[in-house]
Amino acid sequence: MKVTQKKCKSILSSSGIYGVDYSINPYTGCQHNCKYCYATYMKKFTDHTEPWGEFVEVKQNAPQRLQKDLHKKKSGNKILFSSVTDPYQPLEEEYEITKRLLEKLENTFFEINILTKGDVIERDLSLLEEFEDGISVGFTINFSSERDRKIWEPNASQIEDRIRILKELNKRDINSYIHIGPYLEGITDLDKIKQRTEHLVDEIQIENLNLRNQEKILDTIKKHYPDLEEKYRDILEDDGRYRHKLKTKTKKLASQIDEDTQISLFLD
Numbered sequence: 001m002k003v004t005q006k007k008c009k010s011i012l013s014s015s016g017i018y019g020v021d022y023s024i025n026p027y028t029g030c031q032h033n034c035k036y037c038y039a040t041y042m043k044k045f046t047d048h049t050e051p052w053g054e055f056v057e058v059k060q061n062a063p064q065r066l067q068k069d070l071h072k073k074k075s076g077n078k079i080l081f082s083s084v085t086d087p088y089q090p091l092e093e094e095y096e097i098t099k100r101l102l103e104k105l106e107n108t109f110f111e112i113n114i115l116t117k118g119d120v121i122e123r124d125l126s127l128l129e130e131f132e133d134g135i136s137v138g139f140t141i142n143f144s145s146e147r148d149r150k151i152w153e154p155n156a157s158q159i160e161d162r163i164r165i166l167k168e169l170n171k172r173d174i175n176s177y178i179h180i181g182p183y184l185e186g187i188t189d190l191d192k193i194k195q196r197t198e199h200l201v202d203e204i205q206i207e208n209l210n211l212r213n214q215e216k217i218l219d220t221i222k223k224h225y226p227d228l229e230e231k232y233r234d235i236l237e238d239d240g241r242y243r244h245k246l247k248t249k250t251k252k253l254a255s256q257i258d259e260d261t262q263i264s265l266f267l268d
């Protein structure tokens with residue numbers, strides 16, 4: 001893993017993501033190296049020759065930069081950590097960029113949404129608690145088996161660790177959600193994930209497979225799930241049926257879910 005430090009020109013970016021006004025990406029690149037990652041295109045904005053997942057640039061001046069960016073912001077107050085990296089990937093433990101950014105946002109009117117697969121977030125639970133209702137913390141959970149998790153998200157935290165932290169968030173009354181995205185047909189077990197998490201979170205989000213990274217998705221399927229190769233060739237060629245099935249499954253899940261838990265489907 002090549003880790004470098006750089007100075008960023010801005011850290012608060014306007015976002016077109018539904019329900020989000022700004023995104024903050026404390027790092028460029030991501031150690032988690034998920035095989036379905038849709039953010040690989042970010043590599044072209046760097047000078048790195050290493051493949052995506054094997055380099056990270058640490059935005060060392062991000063906390064100072066944020067202070068300046070906040071003065072220039074136009075409208076809206078919803079900030080997502082993060083859209084093209086994971087704010088709590090392993091090296092956050094050492095560099096603390098996300099933590100220092102959050103400290104700058106504490107006691108402001110911004111609403112913070114954190115989405116991660118990293119257990120380093122456990123370090124900051126007391127800080128997150130200070131945001132009271134102004135924060136929501138999401139864990140991506142796409143798999144119910146560690147075998148699948150290791151194949152698709154090799155350097156992210158284990159599923160059990162994510163669930164343990166969700167329990168802690170619940171205990172501390174911090175708003176939380178799980179994000180099942182991408183839904184991988186024949187691999188993601190929606191019922192099992194729901195059973196493990198619905199009593200812990202306020203919302204279950206489900207998102208379709210982003211077809212941007214087709215080659216890596218198909219290579220992973222061919223290597224580890226050869227029986228699914230044909231199905232995935234079809235999905236990658238035309239995902240109409242896949243989307244239709246996903247809508248039906250989500251509807252069914254919504255009819256079975258605990259009434260206090262919201263279910264949302266995101267189709268890009």
Ligand code: SF4
Nearest residue numbers: 030032033034037085
């Ligand atoms: S955690 Fe997100 S940004 Fe990082 S590799 Fe995985 S999908 Fe990509």
